[in-house]
Amino acid sequence: MAKKVLNNLDTMGVARGNINDNFTELYDPSSGNMYNTVEITAVLAVAGTYYSLESADLDSDNLKDFTFSDGVFTYTGASGKKFLFNGAANISVDKACELTFGLYINTTLVTGGTTPVDITSQNKKANIGIATIVTLNNGDEVRVKAKSDTATTELVVGGINTVLWANN
Numbered sequence: 001m002a003k004k005v006l007n008n009l010d011t012m013g014v015a016r017g018n019i020n021d022n023f024t025e026l027y028d029p030s031s032g033n034m035y036n037t038v039e040i041t042a043v044l045a046v047a048g049t050y051y052s053l054e055s056a057d058l059d060s061d062n063l064k065d066f067t068f069s070d071g072v073f074t075y076t077g078a079s080g081k082k083f084l085f086n087g088a089a090n091i092s093v094d095k096a097c098e099l100t101f102g103l104y105i106n107t108t109l110v111t112g113g114t115t116p117v118d119i120t121s122q123n124k125k126a127n128i129g130i131a132t133i134v135t136l137n138n139g140d141e142v143r144v145k146a147k148s149d150t151a152t153t154e155l156v157v158g159g160i161n162t163v164l165w166a167n168n
Contacts, residue, residue: 028064029166030065030164030165031165032060032063032065032068032163033161034059034068035059035159036160037059040057044153045151051146052144053071053145055070056070058160071144072143073164078138079138080135081136082134083133083164084131084163084166085132085164087101087129087163089158090126090159092158093122094122096119097119097150098148098149099126100148101115102145102147103132105142106141112132114130144160
């Protein structure tokens, strides 16, 4: 790892940022994360249809260039910025099914932003995750949705954590 020295002070490992090459500003990337504070229950009524995991029980912090409300991120930064989206959840469903989480930007399912999981029995707990790179423009809304291949599936999300992080 490269190390920089400023007036004989070691700058390696500066918390939440690195000093740029001209030593004039700290690196403070656009970012945001979402998590739930209590279990979230959603009924996926129609097989094959995505349902938004929006809830007042979802919370966020570490927002930079984002606003957040009820499970929806709205990007407020410069257009054309690339982000790593990383999301994970522990879930259970009331019946055997294939459950898929999908990442949406506005009304479009992100290519490569889905993760199907085969749930082999009712009330079985499973982990599900998504990791992908997305490009966001000012005003874009980012949300996580879920679908089941079986009608009237009750989904319980015990814990969810998502992170959007820009490296520029």
